[in-house]
Amino acid sequence: MAMKHAERHRTLASIEGPALDFMTRLDEVLCSWSAALGGQPRVYSPLLPVDKLHQSDHFSSFPHQATFAVSAAAEADNLKTFAADPVDGDGFLKTPALNPVRYCLTPGACYPIYLDLENQHLDEPLYLTVRSVCFRHETVTEALRRQPAFNMREIVCLGTSNEVSEFLAVLRPRVEALCAALGLDVTLQPATDPFFEPKHNSSYITQKLSMLKLEMQYQSDLAIGSINDHRQGFGTKFDIARGAEPAHSACVAFGLERWLYCMYDAHGPDAEAWPVAAADVSP
């Protein structure tokens, strides 16, 4: 069973056999939703330049979740010391002197899109889908439910306000229909991201008061995905234009390991007996 490795190590979940088949099929279904909108799949590096992510205010909003790609500084003595004794008795790195940190590990699959589109003008709405391993520092981890590294599929639209609203109006009922077809007790609930010092963060205030984020809540306990209206946030920060204005954007995000967790929880360990994710779940 896929969970056996997870039980041995709380941050790693080996996904294999029918459970992996399910996850692959689910991902294909989500990609087909993007394709039906004319969306193109893209693959990005999970490393983001820190100065670019800073441009999105990510570090001021989520400093507690940021993770970085670091490497040991090249001085011989530093490397010698590190090589001789790299890990302490509690399993933590004995951190050597580090090179300047240029990259962070992407916290969400869609961030690279906005960085990539910086200073561009869109002549028509842009639909994309991306999948990435995403990284977030978590104080408590649990296999499949809360992993510091996890797979996220996102379907993204950039366009005018109306184009983005239509995109969300198309995908929202599809999400609900998919959950119903898979026998998952999921409701869409207004939510906010876990902002640092939220009351002093204008993005938090706006997200909450304008209900810009809906979470796919499994049994009102676990968010397995979210529907996010960014309005012109990324369009403004990265100078992406649609028409004469900063582009609006939105993403629909799916935490694939969490979907697996729900399937185990709802239908038991025999993944071969689970309902199959079908592409045609249009309501």
Next chain:
Amino acid sequence: MTSMRTRLRRHIATLAEVSEASIDDQTPILEDGYLDSANLLELIYLIEEMTDTELDLDEIQPEIFRNIDTICTHFGEQGS
């Protein structure tokens, strides 16, 4: 003493760069997009100043901030 309603209307009109006359107590300030992100934070700070209390996170709810009426109903009619 300037009433809370008056101060709110004046403040929202200034932030939204519209005339005070274009906003009444039932104008849906969120739904109609009168305030952007930064302006909403300014509004929170103004309410804290008028009520002399720090808003609880639970009080930042769409139904409370729907219009000037709902804000005044929730936070009282204190003026300063």
